[in-house]
Amino acid sequence: MMVVTMRVSLSFNLSLLRARLGAVMSGAVTLGRAVPAVVAVASLVACAACSSSSSSTSVTSPTSVRCPVDLALTPATIDAMGGSGSITIAVNRECTWEARSEADWIALGAPTSGQGEANLGFTASANAVVSARRGTVVVNDQRVEVAQAAAVCRFELSDPGGSVTATGGNLAVSVSAQATCAWTAVSEVDWVRVESGREGNGQGVVTMTVAPNTGAARQGTILVAGQRYSVSQAATLPPGPPTPPPTTPPPPTTPPPTTPPPAPPACAVTVSPDSQGFGTDGGDGTVRVQASASNCAWTAVSNVPWITIANAGGSGNGNARYVVAPNPGAARTGTLTVAGVTVTVTQAAAPAPPACEFNVSPDSESFGANGGNGSVRVRPSASNCAWTAVSNVPWITMTAPGGSGNGDARYVVAPNSDGARTGIITVAGAAISVNQAAAPACAFTVSPQTESFAASGGESTLRVEASAPTCAWTAVSSVPWLTLASGGGTGSGNMRYSVALNAGAARAGTLAVAGATVTVNQAAAFSVVLRGEVSALSGQCPTVTFTLSGRAVRTTAATDFETRCDRLRNGRDFTVWGVAQADGSVLALRVREGDDD
Numbered sequence: 001m002m003v004v005t006m007r008v009s010l011s012f013n014l015s016l017l018r019a020r021l022g023a024v025m026s027g028a029v030t031l032g033r034a035v036p037a038v039v040a041v042a043s044l045v046a047c048a049a050c051s052s053s054s055s056s057t058s059v060t061s062p063t064s065v066r067c068p069v070d071l072a073l074t075p076a077t078i079d080a081m082g083g084s085g086s087i088t089i090a091v092n093r094e095c096t097w098e099a100r101s102e103a104d105w106i107a108l109g110a111p112t113s114g115q116g117e118a119n120l121g122f123t124a125s126a127n128a129v130v131s132a133r134r135g136t137v138v139v140n141d142q143r144v145e146v147a148q149a150a151a152v153c154r155f156e157l158s159d160p161g162g163s164v165t166a167t168g169g170n171l172a173v174s175v176s177a178q179a180t181c182a183w184t185a186v187s188e189v190d191w192v193r194v195e196s197g198r199e200g201n202g203q204g205v206v207t208m209t210v211a212p213n214t215g216a217a218r219q220g221t222i223l224v225a226g227q228r229y230s231v232s233q234a235a236t237l238p239p240g241p242p243t244p245p246p247t248t249p250p251p252p253t254t255p256p257p258t259t260p261p262p263a264p265p266a267c268a269v270t271v272s273p274d275s276q277g278f279g280t281d282g283g284d285g286t287v288r289v290q291a292s293a294s295n296c297a298w299t300a301v302s303n304v305p306w307i308t309i310a311n312a313g314g315s316g317n318g319n320a321r322y323v324v325a326p327n328p329g330a331a332r333t334g335t336l337t338v339a340g341v342t343v344t345v346t347q348a349a350a351p352a353p354p355a356c357e358f359n360v361s362p363d364s365e366s367f368g369a370n371g372g373n374g375s376v377r378v379r380p381s382a383s384n385c386a387w388t389a390v391s392n393v394p395w396i397t398m399t400a401p402g403g404s405g406n407g408d409a410r411y412v413v414a415p416n417s418d419g420a421r422t423g424i425i426t427v428a429g430a431a432i433s434v435n436q437a438a439a440p441a442c443a444f445t446v447s448p449q450t451e452s453f454a455a456s457g458g459e460s461t462l463r464v465e466a467s468a469p470t471c472a473w474t475a476v477s478s479v480p481w482l483t484l485a486s487g488g489g490t491g492s493g494n495m496r497y498s499v500a501l502n503a504g505a506a507r508a509g510t511l512a513v514a515g516a517t518v519t520v521n522q523a524a525a526f527s528v529v530l531r532g533e534v535s536a537l538s539g540q541c542p543t544v545t546f547t548l549s550g551r552a553v554r555t556t557a558a559t560d561f562e563t564r565c566d567r568l569r570n571g572r573d574f575t576v577w578g579v580a581q582a583d584g585s586v587l588a589l590r591v592r593e594g595d596d597d
Contacts, residue, residue, distance in 0.1 A: 067095035078148040082126040084308035103135025153181035161230030168212040189220035205401035267296030271341040282324035304334035356385035358428035371413040393423035417470035442471030444514035457499040479509035531595040541565035552585040562592040
């Protein structure tokens with residue numbers, strides 16, 4: 001509302017002014033309608049001007065208007081790959097506004113200031129971190145948060161697969177991923193075993209052992225970080241006949257073309273420029289559209305996510321505006337389709353990070369025949385420099401196969417049971433020599449070297465003392481009545497053996513254990529002959545007990561039944577030859593039905 005202030009210099013009599021003002025007001029009432037005060041005042045001024053020496057009028061500016069700002073964000077969350085959005089600015093039309101971004105990954109579209117309601121476009125660059133992030137856009141004194149989803153973990157394998165001969169062998173594959181991304185390695189076939197790297201985070205190495213193949217060529221897979229690493233193994237058998245080539249299907253029948261209806265006259269549209277280049281930081285671009293008529297409609301579409309269209313089209317002549325996001329990686333090329341014309345947009349690569357350099361020590365290490373633990377210190381030029389450690393021989397196992405920044409590559413050297421050997425481990429690209437001494441000459445002590453047994457036989461144990469845990473030895477029996485529990489061992493240990501029942505004369509046998517000869521003597525059988533009727537029969541053939549001529553008799557699987565064991569019956573006559581036992585019973589060696597010799 002305009003407020004009018006009037007200053008009137010009057011030279012006439014004040015009483016005359018009052019009289020005339022009263023007449024005006026009286027006339028207004030007489031007319032039966034309200035007369036605005038401004039009319040009355042204007043009349044008064046007009047009248048006063050008749051006899052006034054001077055008059056002046058001044059206009060006061062509008063009173064100040066409050067300018068609250070309301071902001072609405074679309075969409076609520078930006079994809080991790082980046083994208084565009086808009087902020088709706090609701091404000092009185094008399095009010096001005098100005099916007100700024102407080103996050104370096106949020107680029108505001110033009111214009112960033114204005115008056116009254118508006119839509120402010122913005123572009124978010126790709127999120128390379130495996131965690132969500134938030135940035136703020138400020139309009140006047142109001143703030144709105146832009147949320148962006150976390151980057152998806154991406155895993156890469158150094159090789160798609162590997163192959164080994166029929167005799168088997170070892171394979172290794174490196175895993176590349178962001179530092180917080182976890183992964184596992186699982187074999188999907190029983191003939192490939194994961195040795196190390198079953199679990200990991202970020203960079204790592206998976207090693208595996210392939211068992212020997214006794215059949216046709218075969219293929220297997222290891223599921224590493226969600227990707228399949230293929231393992232091929234050669235056959236030990238000749239390959240089968242070749243597979244016949246697949247037959248080529250006949251080409252599809254092409255339907256006859258249809259005649260389209262006549263089209264209305266086409267609009268002629270030219271677009272310029274048809275290409276444009278940008279630096280690493282990106283920026284705003286414009287494509288000019290010239291149309292043959294004002295009603296010729298056209299559209300503008302981006303074909304890549306890092307180029308955002310600011311206005312999606314128009315009619316007649318106009319400009320297609322777009323925004324190129326900052327480039328975090330290699331040089332790239334994208335296209336826009338404006339009024340049906342392809343516009344090429346190129347962008348320079350981000351500055352390459354400095355190359356990583358590594359200081360690795362020591363460059364060699366030596367171990368005794370018993371093996372042990374070792375480590376290699378890695379000192380890179382930057383904390384984000386990733387490195388791996390791989391063993392090139394099966395007797396060295398990496399327990400810390402890689403990392404990022406300063407760290408140690410730890411490994412284990414297995415005991416050596418053969419001659420001196422040298423292996424190589426590759427740490428951060430450097431070859432580290434690992435030397436191991438030969439196994440010492442083996443010496444054995446076996447005790448006792450002489451043992452004696454009764455005719456009933458039994459079991460015993462020999463003690464083998466070896467000069468080193470890697471010393472292997474064998475054990476062999478020279479006679480069938482001496483049975484060994486196993487054929488040998490490695491290092492110090494025990495060897496069990498058993499002595500069978502002796503049904504004849506005294507005898508001696510030998511065992512060859514760890515190069516020593518152990519003599520085993522066994523007493524002759526003390527023969528007992530019983531004849532009579534069987535009584536108190538119990539048990540199940542061939543292990544039964546019964547009474548014969550007042551003596552308890554026991555049979556075993558080694559007893560010789562001249563007639564079938566199931567012929568034993570209470571009340572029948574039998575003859576038994578056996579060995580007297582300490583408890584007075586008889587261990588039957590031979591059983592015959594009847595009481596004759």
